[in-house]
Amino acid sequence: MQDLANIFIKSIFIDNMVFAYFLGMCSYLAVSKTVKTSVGLGLAVVFVLGITVPVNYTLENYVLKEGALTWLNEGFSTVDLSFLTFILFIAVIASMVQLVEMIVEKFSPALYSSLGIFLPLIAVNCAILGASLFMQERAYGTIGEATVFGLGSGIGWFLAIVGIAAIREKIRYSNVPPALRGLGITFIITGLMGIAFMSFMGIKLEDSKKEVSTEEFVQVENNETKIN
Amino acid sequence: MSDKKEALFSKKNLKLVKDPLDDNNPITVQVLGICSALAITVQLKPAVVMALSTFFVMCTANVVVSLMRNMIPSRIRIIIQLVVIATLVILVDQTLKAFVYDVSKELSVFVGLIITNCIIMGRLEAFALANNPWKSFMDGFGNSLGYALPLIVVAFFRELLGAGTLFGYPVIEKLGLYELGYENNGMMILPPMALVTCGVYIWIQRMRNKKLIEEN
Numbered sequence: 001m002q003d004l005a006n007i008f009i010k011s012i013f014i015d016n017m018v019f020a021y022f023l024g025m026c027s028y029l030a031v032s033k034t035v036k037t038s039v040g041l042g043l044a045v046v047f048v049l050g051i052t053v054p055v056n057y058t059l060e061n062y063v064l065k066e067g068a069l070t071w072l073n074e075g076f077s078t079v080d081l082s083f084l085t086f087i088l089f090i091a092v093i094a095s096m097v098q099l100v101e102m103i104v105e106k107f108s109p110a111l112y113s114s115l116g117i118f119l120p121l122i123a124v125n126c127a128i129l130g131a132s133l134f135m136q137e138r139a140y141g142t143i144g145e146a147t148v149f150g151l152g153s154g155i156g157w158f159l160a161i162v163g164i165a166a167i168r169e170k171i172r173y174s175n176v177p178p179a180l181r182g183l184g185i186t187f188i189i190t191g192l193m194g195i196a197f198m199s200f201m202g203i204k205l206e207d208s209k210k211e212v213s214t215e216e217f218v219q220v221e222n223n224e225t226k227i228n
Numbered sequence: 229m230s231d232k233k234e235a236l237f238s239k240k241n242l243k244l245v246k247d248p249l250d251d252n253n254p255i256t257v258q259v260l261g262i263c264s265a266l267a268i269t270v271q272l273k274p275a276v277v278m279a280l281s282t283f284f285v286m287c288t289a290n291v292v293v294s295l296m297r298n299m300i301p302s303r304i305r306i307i308i309q310l311v312v313i314a315t316l317v318i319l320v321d322q323t324l325k326a327f328v329y330d331v332s333k334e335l336s337v338f339v340g341l342i343i344t345n346c347i348i349m350g351r352l353e354a355f356a357l358a359n360n361p362w363k364s365f366m367d368g369f370g371n372s373l374g375y376a377l378p379l380i381v382v383a384f385f386r387e388l389l390g391a392g393t394l395f396g397y398p399v400i401e402k403l404g405l406y407e408l409g410y411e412n413n414g415m416m417i418l419p420p421m422a423l424v425t426c427g428v429y430i431w432i433q434r435m436r437n438k439k440l441i442e443e444n
Contacts, residue, residue, distance in 0.1 A: 020419055025262040026346045083322060086340050087314040094307050123306065126263040126344040133337035179434035180427075183259060187427030194420030 004148045007140075011152030014201055017127045018160035019194035021134075024127030028161050029186060038165035039158075041122075044100075046154030048122050049131055052096050053150025054143050056089050056132040064088065089132045097123040127157050164190060244366040248374030250437065254347045255378045256430045261347030264338050265379050266422040272395050275383035277324070277331050279376035281339065283369075285316045286348050290368035294356040309352050310343065317342045347375055382425050390416030 017023045024045070031041050062068055064085055069076035101119045105112045122128060131153045140146045167189055176185050254260045264282075268274045292312050293300075300308050321339045324332035332339065342348065351371050356364040387393055392400035392412045400406065415421055 022266040129344045184430040191420040191423035
Protein backbone atom coordinates (compact mmCIF):
# COMPACT_ATOMS: atom_id res chain seq x y z
CA MET A 1 0.00 0.00 0.00
CA GLN A 2 2.77 2.35 0.95
CA ASP A 3 4.41 1.81 -2.41
CA LEU A 4 1.22 2.74 -4.18
CA ALA A 5 0.77 5.89 -2.11
CA ASN A 6 4.38 6.71 -2.81
CA ILE A 7 3.97 6.42 -6.56
CA PHE A 8 0.74 8.39 -6.40
CA ILE A 9 2.17 11.38 -4.56
CA LYS A 10 5.37 11.28 -6.57
CA SER A 11 3.56 11.32 -9.90
CA ILE A 12 1.30 14.21 -8.85
CA PHE A 13 3.80 16.57 -7.28
CA ILE A 14 7.40 15.60 -7.84
CA ASP A 15 7.31 14.18 -11.35
CA ASN A 16 4.55 16.50 -12.45
CA MET A 17 3.83 16.02 -16.16
CA VAL A 18 3.74 19.71 -16.97
CA PHE A 19 6.40 21.19 -14.71
CA ALA A 20 9.03 18.48 -14.74
CA TYR A 21 8.64 16.98 -18.21
CA PHE A 22 6.73 19.60 -20.24
CA LEU A 23 4.24 17.02 -21.48
CA GLY A 24 0.87 18.07 -22.75
CA MET A 25 2.04 21.66 -23.09
CA CYS A 26 0.21 22.28 -26.34
CA SER A 27 -3.28 21.77 -24.99
CA TYR A 28 -2.12 23.20 -21.66
CA LEU A 29 -1.39 26.51 -23.37
CA ALA A 30 -4.26 26.46 -25.81
CA VAL A 31 -7.12 25.53 -23.49
CA SER A 32 -6.19 27.40 -20.34
CA LYS A 33 -8.00 30.67 -21.00
CA THR A 34 -10.89 29.96 -18.61
CA VAL A 35 -11.14 27.75 -15.54
CA LYS A 36 -14.33 26.04 -16.73
CA THR A 37 -12.97 24.58 -19.95
CA SER A 38 -9.69 23.66 -18.34
CA VAL A 39 -11.52 21.66 -15.66
CA GLY A 40 -13.30 19.76 -18.45
CA LEU A 41 -10.10 18.97 -20.31
CA GLY A 42 -8.29 18.08 -17.10
CA LEU A 43 -10.97 15.57 -16.11
CA ALA A 44 -10.89 14.01 -19.57
CA VAL A 45 -7.12 13.60 -19.31
CA VAL A 46 -7.31 11.98 -15.85
CA PHE A 47 -9.94 9.60 -17.21
CA VAL A 48 -8.07 8.60 -20.36
CA LEU A 49 -4.75 8.23 -18.54
CA GLY A 50 -6.39 6.02 -15.93
CA ILE A 51 -7.54 3.69 -18.71
CA THR A 52 -4.71 3.69 -21.21
CA VAL A 53 -1.75 3.24 -18.85
CA PRO A 54 -2.97 -0.11 -17.43
CA VAL A 55 -4.02 -1.31 -20.89
CA ASN A 56 -0.61 -0.46 -22.30
CA TYR A 57 1.00 -2.04 -19.26
CA THR A 58 -0.76 -5.32 -20.04
CA LEU A 59 0.31 -5.11 -23.68
CA GLU A 60 3.89 -4.35 -22.72
CA ASN A 61 4.16 -7.32 -20.38
CA TYR A 62 2.21 -9.92 -22.32
CA VAL A 63 3.01 -9.02 -25.93
CA LEU A 64 5.88 -6.63 -26.46
CA LYS A 65 8.69 -7.34 -24.01
CA GLU A 66 11.37 -9.84 -24.85
CA GLY A 67 10.06 -13.25 -23.86
CA ALA A 68 6.64 -11.80 -23.06
CA LEU A 69 4.94 -14.18 -25.48
CA THR A 70 6.13 -17.25 -23.59
CA TRP A 71 2.63 -17.73 -22.18
CA LEU A 72 1.48 -18.60 -25.71
CA ASN A 73 4.13 -21.11 -26.60
CA GLU A 74 7.54 -22.00 -25.22
CA GLY A 75 9.03 -21.43 -28.66
CA PHE A 76 8.28 -17.70 -28.49
CA SER A 77 10.54 -17.08 -25.51
CA THR A 78 13.16 -15.29 -27.60
CA VAL A 79 10.77 -13.07 -29.55
CA ASP A 80 11.31 -9.37 -28.88
CA LEU A 81 8.64 -7.09 -30.31
CA SER A 82 9.63 -3.95 -28.43
CA PHE A 83 10.29 -2.03 -31.65
CA LEU A 84 6.52 -2.06 -32.16
CA THR A 85 5.95 -0.14 -28.93
CA PHE A 86 5.16 3.26 -30.42
CA ILE A 87 2.71 2.11 -33.03
CA LEU A 88 0.86 -0.19 -30.65
CA PHE A 89 0.65 2.36 -27.83
CA ILE A 90 -0.62 5.10 -30.08
CA ALA A 91 -3.18 2.76 -31.62
CA VAL A 92 -4.44 1.82 -28.15
CA ILE A 93 -4.64 5.47 -27.17
CA ALA A 94 -6.46 6.55 -30.33
CA SER A 95 -8.98 3.75 -30.09
CA MET A 96 -9.49 4.24 -26.34
CA VAL A 97 -10.18 7.90 -26.91
CA GLN A 98 -12.67 7.01 -29.63
CA LEU A 99 -14.30 4.49 -27.30
CA VAL A 100 -14.48 6.88 -24.38
CA GLU A 101 -16.00 9.47 -26.69
CA MET A 102 -18.73 7.08 -27.83
CA ILE A 103 -19.51 5.91 -24.30
CA VAL A 104 -19.71 9.42 -22.92
CA GLU A 105 -21.90 10.50 -25.83
CA LYS A 106 -24.30 7.62 -25.17
CA PHE A 107 -24.60 7.86 -21.40
CA SER A 108 -23.98 11.47 -20.54
CA PRO A 109 -24.84 13.91 -23.33
CA ALA A 110 -24.33 16.87 -20.98
CA LEU A 111 -20.77 15.87 -20.20
CA TYR A 112 -20.23 15.10 -23.87
CA SER A 113 -21.24 18.56 -25.00
CA SER A 114 -18.86 20.15 -22.51
CA LEU A 115 -15.98 17.75 -23.23
CA GLY A 116 -16.87 17.20 -26.88
CA ILE A 117 -14.13 19.08 -28.65
CA PHE A 118 -11.44 18.11 -26.16
CA LEU A 119 -11.75 14.37 -26.41
CA PRO A 120 -10.32 14.01 -29.93
CA LEU A 121 -7.57 16.46 -28.94
CA ILE A 122 -6.48 14.10 -26.21
CA ALA A 123 -5.39 11.45 -28.71
CA VAL A 124 -2.51 13.70 -29.66
CA ASN A 125 -1.86 15.02 -26.16
CA CYS A 126 1.73 14.07 -25.45
CA ALA A 127 0.98 13.61 -21.75
CA ILE A 128 -0.98 10.45 -22.59
CA LEU A 129 1.64 8.77 -24.75
CA GLY A 130 4.35 10.14 -22.48
CA ALA A 131 2.83 8.47 -19.42
CA SER A 132 2.73 5.13 -21.23
CA LEU A 133 6.35 5.49 -22.32
CA PHE A 134 7.49 6.47 -18.82
CA MET A 135 5.57 3.46 -17.51
CA GLN A 136 7.59 1.30 -19.88
CA GLU A 137 10.90 2.97 -19.06
CA ARG A 138 10.48 2.77 -15.28
CA ALA A 139 9.24 -0.84 -15.49
CA TYR A 140 6.55 -0.80 -12.79
CA GLY A 141 6.09 -4.14 -11.05
CA THR A 142 2.34 -4.64 -11.01
CA ILE A 143 -0.68 -3.41 -12.92
CA GLY A 144 -1.84 -1.67 -9.73
CA GLU A 145 1.30 0.47 -9.68
CA ALA A 146 0.84 1.31 -13.35
CA THR A 147 -2.79 2.36 -12.80
CA VAL A 148 -1.90 4.50 -9.82
CA PHE A 149 0.90 6.10 -11.80
CA GLY A 150 -1.52 6.87 -14.66
CA LEU A 151 -4.12 8.41 -12.37
CA GLY A 152 -1.51 10.35 -10.44
CA SER A 153 0.03 11.92 -13.51
CA GLY A 154 -3.46 12.76 -14.74
CA ILE A 155 -4.28 14.53 -11.49
CA GLY A 156 -0.97 16.37 -11.58
CA TRP A 157 -1.76 17.62 -15.06
CA PHE A 158 -5.27 18.58 -13.92
CA LEU A 159 -3.87 20.66 -11.06
CA ALA A 160 -1.44 22.41 -13.37
CA ILE A 161 -3.98 23.39 -16.00
CA VAL A 162 -6.58 24.56 -13.49
CA GLY A 163 -3.93 26.60 -11.69
CA ILE A 164 -2.69 28.35 -14.79
CA ALA A 165 -6.25 29.01 -15.98
CA ALA A 166 -7.09 30.71 -12.69
CA ILE A 167 -3.97 32.86 -12.92
CA ARG A 168 -4.68 33.78 -16.53
CA GLU A 169 -8.21 34.86 -15.63
CA LYS A 170 -6.78 37.24 -13.04
CA ILE A 171 -3.93 38.50 -15.15
CA ARG A 172 -6.36 40.11 -17.56
CA TYR A 173 -6.57 43.01 -15.12
CA SER A 174 -2.86 43.64 -14.90
CA ASN A 175 -0.68 45.74 -17.08
CA VAL A 176 1.61 43.33 -18.91
CA PRO A 177 4.14 44.76 -21.40
CA PRO A 178 2.44 44.55 -24.83
CA ALA A 179 5.00 42.23 -26.42
CA LEU A 180 4.76 39.81 -23.51
CA ARG A 181 0.96 39.55 -23.51
CA GLY A 182 -0.66 36.19 -24.15
CA LEU A 183 1.84 33.47 -24.81
CA GLY A 184 4.96 35.07 -23.40
CA ILE A 185 3.62 35.80 -19.94
CA THR A 186 1.98 32.37 -19.78
CA PHE A 187 5.35 30.77 -20.36
CA ILE A 188 6.99 32.78 -17.64
CA ILE A 189 4.18 32.14 -15.15
CA THR A 190 4.41 28.42 -15.89
CA GLY A 191 8.12 28.64 -15.20
CA LEU A 192 7.45 30.29 -11.84
CA MET A 193 4.84 27.65 -10.99
CA GLY A 194 7.41 25.04 -11.92
CA ILE A 195 9.91 26.52 -9.49
CA ALA A 196 7.23 26.39 -6.79
CA PHE A 197 6.50 22.75 -7.59
CA MET A 198 10.20 21.96 -7.36
CA SER A 199 10.02 22.53 -3.63
CA PHE A 200 8.08 19.25 -3.40
CA MET A 201 11.26 17.48 -4.41
CA GLY A 202 12.43 17.46 -0.80
CA ILE A 203 9.49 15.33 0.33
CA LYS A 204 10.62 12.06 1.85
CA LEU A 205 7.80 9.59 1.82
CA GLU A 206 8.53 7.54 4.92
CA ASP A 207 5.73 7.13 7.41
CA SER A 208 7.75 6.62 10.61
CA LYS A 209 9.76 9.80 10.15
CA LYS A 210 6.67 11.84 9.37
CA GLU A 211 5.00 10.83 12.65
CA VAL A 212 8.05 11.84 14.64
CA SER A 213 8.16 15.24 13.01
CA THR A 214 4.46 15.89 13.61
CA GLU A 215 4.85 14.90 17.28
CA GLU A 216 7.72 17.27 17.66
CA PHE A 217 5.68 19.95 15.97
CA VAL A 218 2.78 19.40 18.40
CA GLN A 219 5.16 19.58 21.35
CA VAL A 220 6.66 22.79 20.14
CA GLU A 221 3.19 24.21 19.65
CA ASN A 222 2.18 23.18 23.19
CA ASN A 223 5.27 24.83 24.59
CA GLU A 224 4.44 28.00 22.79
CA THR A 225 0.88 28.06 24.09
CA LYS A 226 2.20 27.49 27.62
CA ILE A 227 4.50 30.44 27.30
CA ASN A 228 1.63 32.57 26.13
CA MET B 229 -6.32 22.40 -57.23
CA SER B 230 -4.64 24.19 -60.10
CA ASP B 231 -2.80 22.09 -62.62
CA LYS B 232 -0.84 25.01 -63.99
CA LYS B 233 2.87 24.44 -64.07
CA GLU B 234 4.51 26.41 -61.35
CA ALA B 235 8.23 26.99 -61.08
CA LEU B 236 9.76 24.81 -58.37
CA PHE B 237 11.16 27.75 -56.46
CA SER B 238 8.54 30.36 -57.24
CA LYS B 239 7.94 33.17 -54.77
CA LYS B 240 4.94 31.41 -53.34
CA ASN B 241 6.89 28.24 -52.66
CA LEU B 242 9.76 30.11 -51.06
CA LYS B 243 7.28 31.90 -48.87
CA LEU B 244 6.24 28.50 -47.53
CA VAL B 245 9.77 28.07 -46.25
CA LYS B 246 10.33 31.61 -45.02
CA ASP B 247 7.05 32.24 -43.22
CA PRO B 248 7.49 29.69 -40.44
CA LEU B 249 10.86 31.17 -39.50
CA ASP B 250 9.36 34.33 -38.07
CA ASP B 251 5.82 35.49 -38.87
CA ASN B 252 4.25 32.09 -38.49
CA ASN B 253 6.74 30.27 -36.31
CA PRO B 254 5.35 26.92 -35.20
CA ILE B 255 6.52 27.25 -31.62
CA THR B 256 6.11 30.90 -30.78
CA VAL B 257 3.11 31.78 -32.94
CA GLN B 258 1.19 28.63 -33.82
CA VAL B 259 1.93 27.22 -30.32
CA LEU B 260 2.56 23.72 -31.64
CA GLY B 261 5.17 21.22 -30.58
CA ILE B 262 6.12 22.90 -27.34
CA CYS B 263 6.39 19.78 -25.20
CA SER B 264 9.41 18.30 -26.87
CA ALA B 265 10.90 21.69 -27.59
CA LEU B 266 11.30 22.58 -23.95
CA ALA B 267 12.31 19.29 -22.46
CA ILE B 268 15.49 18.71 -24.42
CA THR B 269 17.01 22.16 -24.45
CA VAL B 270 19.43 21.67 -21.55
CA GLN B 271 22.26 21.01 -23.98
CA LEU B 272 22.87 21.77 -27.62
CA LYS B 273 23.60 18.26 -28.78
CA PRO B 274 20.27 16.60 -27.97
CA ALA B 275 18.50 19.72 -29.24
CA VAL B 276 20.21 19.44 -32.62
CA VAL B 277 19.53 15.69 -32.84
CA MET B 278 15.91 16.33 -31.97
CA ALA B 279 15.63 19.05 -34.61
CA LEU B 280 17.11 16.73 -37.24
CA SER B 281 14.79 13.87 -36.30
CA THR B 282 11.77 16.13 -36.49
CA PHE B 283 13.02 17.50 -39.78
CA PHE B 284 13.18 14.00 -41.27
CA VAL B 285 9.83 12.85 -39.89
CA MET B 286 8.06 16.04 -40.86
CA CYS B 287 9.26 16.27 -44.47
CA THR B 288 8.66 12.59 -45.17
CA ALA B 289 5.28 12.47 -43.45
CA ASN B 290 4.16 15.57 -45.31
CA VAL B 291 5.11 14.06 -48.68
CA VAL B 292 3.63 10.64 -47.93
CA VAL B 293 0.32 11.98 -46.67
CA SER B 294 0.16 14.42 -49.56
CA LEU B 295 0.62 11.53 -52.00
CA MET B 296 -2.20 9.63 -50.31
CA ARG B 297 -4.47 12.62 -49.84
CA ASN B 298 -7.02 11.52 -52.43
CA MET B 299 -7.25 8.00 -51.04
CA ILE B 300 -7.76 8.77 -47.36
CA PRO B 301 -11.39 8.74 -46.17
CA SER B 302 -11.79 11.78 -43.98
CA ARG B 303 -13.43 9.85 -41.13
CA ILE B 304 -10.35 7.82 -40.33
CA ARG B 305 -7.70 10.29 -41.43
CA ILE B 306 -6.32 10.89 -37.94
CA ILE B 307 -5.47 7.29 -37.32
CA ILE B 308 -3.91 6.97 -40.79
CA GLN B 309 -1.75 10.00 -40.14
CA LEU B 310 -0.75 8.59 -36.79
CA VAL B 311 0.28 5.31 -38.40
CA VAL B 312 2.40 7.10 -41.01
CA ILE B 313 4.08 9.22 -38.35
CA ALA B 314 4.59 6.31 -35.96
CA THR B 315 6.26 4.24 -38.67
CA LEU B 316 8.67 7.05 -39.46
CA VAL B 317 9.41 7.64 -35.80
CA ILE B 318 10.23 3.96 -35.30
CA LEU B 319 12.75 4.31 -38.14
CA VAL B 320 14.33 7.33 -36.46
CA ASP B 321 14.36 5.68 -33.05
CA GLN B 322 16.06 2.53 -34.30
CA THR B 323 18.62 4.57 -36.25
CA LEU B 324 19.47 6.69 -33.21
CA LYS B 325 19.80 3.61 -31.02
CA ALA B 326 22.14 2.05 -33.55
CA PHE B 327 24.44 5.00 -34.22
CA VAL B 328 24.30 7.51 -31.35
CA TYR B 329 23.23 5.40 -28.39
CA ASP B 330 24.15 7.89 -25.66
CA VAL B 331 22.12 10.69 -27.23
CA SER B 332 19.16 8.38 -27.67
CA LYS B 333 19.34 7.51 -23.95
CA GLU B 334 19.37 11.20 -23.14
CA LEU B 335 16.34 11.92 -25.29
CA SER B 336 14.61 8.93 -23.62
CA VAL B 337 10.88 9.09 -24.26
CA PHE B 338 11.04 12.25 -26.29
CA VAL B 339 11.87 10.51 -29.55
CA GLY B 340 8.68 8.51 -29.15
CA LEU B 341 6.84 11.69 -28.40
CA ILE B 342 7.58 13.04 -31.89
CA ILE B 343 4.51 10.97 -32.76
CA THR B 344 2.28 13.19 -30.71
CA ASN B 345 4.23 16.32 -31.51
CA CYS B 346 1.29 18.44 -32.53
CA ILE B 347 3.37 20.36 -35.04
CA ILE B 348 3.53 17.33 -37.32
CA MET B 349 -0.14 16.43 -36.98
CA GLY B 350 -1.02 20.09 -37.32
CA ARG B 351 0.87 20.55 -40.59
CA LEU B 352 -0.53 17.31 -42.00
CA GLU B 353 -4.06 18.38 -41.19
CA ALA B 354 -3.67 21.97 -42.24
CA PHE B 355 -1.46 21.61 -45.29
CA ALA B 356 -0.49 18.21 -46.63
CA LEU B 357 -4.08 17.00 -46.94
CA ALA B 358 -4.86 19.79 -49.38
CA ASN B 359 -1.68 20.35 -51.37
CA ASN B 360 0.59 18.55 -53.79
CA PRO B 361 3.72 16.70 -52.64
CA TRP B 362 6.29 19.34 -53.63
CA LYS B 363 4.48 22.14 -51.83
CA SER B 364 3.99 19.90 -48.83
CA PHE B 365 7.68 19.14 -48.81
CA MET B 366 8.49 22.86 -48.82
CA ASP B 367 6.00 23.40 -46.01
CA GLY B 368 7.52 20.59 -43.97
CA PHE B 369 10.99 21.95 -44.63
CA GLY B 370 10.07 25.46 -43.53
CA ASN B 371 8.19 24.39 -40.46
CA SER B 372 10.88 22.07 -39.22
CA LEU B 373 13.40 24.89 -39.62
CA GLY B 374 11.03 27.16 -37.72
CA TYR B 375 10.83 24.48 -35.05
CA ALA B 376 14.60 24.09 -34.91
CA LEU B 377 15.34 27.81 -34.57
CA PRO B 378 13.91 28.55 -31.10
CA LEU B 379 15.01 25.10 -29.97
CA ILE B 380 18.63 25.76 -30.79
CA VAL B 381 18.63 29.34 -29.52
CA VAL B 382 17.16 28.31 -26.16
CA ALA B 383 19.54 25.33 -25.88
CA PHE B 384 22.49 27.59 -26.74
CA PHE B 385 21.79 29.99 -23.89
CA ARG B 386 20.88 27.31 -21.38
CA GLU B 387 24.04 25.30 -22.00
CA LEU B 388 26.28 28.37 -22.13
CA LEU B 389 24.93 30.02 -18.99
CA GLY B 390 24.09 26.87 -17.07
CA ALA B 391 27.08 24.65 -17.69
CA GLY B 392 29.55 26.96 -19.41
CA THR B 393 29.92 24.65 -22.38
CA LEU B 394 28.80 24.44 -26.00
CA PHE B 395 28.39 20.96 -27.49
CA GLY B 396 30.30 19.80 -24.41
CA TYR B 397 33.29 22.09 -25.20
CA PRO B 398 34.22 24.19 -22.14
CA VAL B 399 33.98 27.66 -23.71
CA ILE B 400 33.95 29.71 -20.52
CA GLU B 401 36.92 27.83 -19.05
CA LYS B 402 38.97 28.37 -22.21
CA LEU B 403 38.14 32.07 -22.18
CA GLY B 404 39.48 32.19 -18.63
CA LEU B 405 36.38 33.82 -17.17
CA TYR B 406 36.38 31.60 -14.09
CA GLU B 407 39.57 33.24 -12.90
CA LEU B 408 37.82 36.61 -13.04
CA GLY B 409 35.20 35.36 -10.61
CA TYR B 410 32.54 34.24 -13.10
CA GLU B 411 30.29 31.41 -11.97
CA ASN B 412 27.82 29.23 -13.81
CA ASN B 413 24.17 29.85 -13.11
CA GLY B 414 23.06 26.36 -12.06
CA MET B 415 19.45 27.45 -12.20
CA MET B 416 19.49 27.53 -16.00
CA ILE B 417 19.72 23.74 -16.03
CA LEU B 418 16.51 23.27 -14.04
CA PRO B 419 13.37 22.57 -16.07
CA PRO B 420 11.41 25.75 -15.17
CA MET B 421 14.10 27.94 -16.70
CA ALA B 422 13.39 26.43 -20.12
CA LEU B 423 9.97 28.02 -19.91
CA VAL B 424 11.30 31.36 -18.79
CA THR B 425 14.00 31.42 -21.47
CA CYS B 426 11.42 30.55 -24.09
CA GLY B 427 9.14 33.28 -22.72
CA VAL B 428 11.94 35.80 -23.10
CA TYR B 429 12.58 34.58 -26.67
CA ILE B 430 8.92 35.21 -27.48
CA TRP B 431 9.11 38.61 -25.83
CA ILE B 432 12.07 39.66 -27.97
CA GLN B 433 10.51 38.31 -31.13
CA ARG B 434 7.29 40.23 -30.53
CA MET B 435 9.09 43.45 -29.73
CA ARG B 436 10.70 43.28 -33.16
CA ASN B 437 7.56 42.12 -34.91
CA LYS B 438 4.70 44.28 -33.69
CA LYS B 439 1.91 42.58 -35.59
CA LEU B 440 2.30 39.42 -33.52
CA ILE B 441 1.29 41.18 -30.32
CA GLU B 442 -1.77 39.61 -28.73
CA GLU B 443 -4.75 41.21 -27.04
CA ASN B 444 -4.19 39.65 -23.62
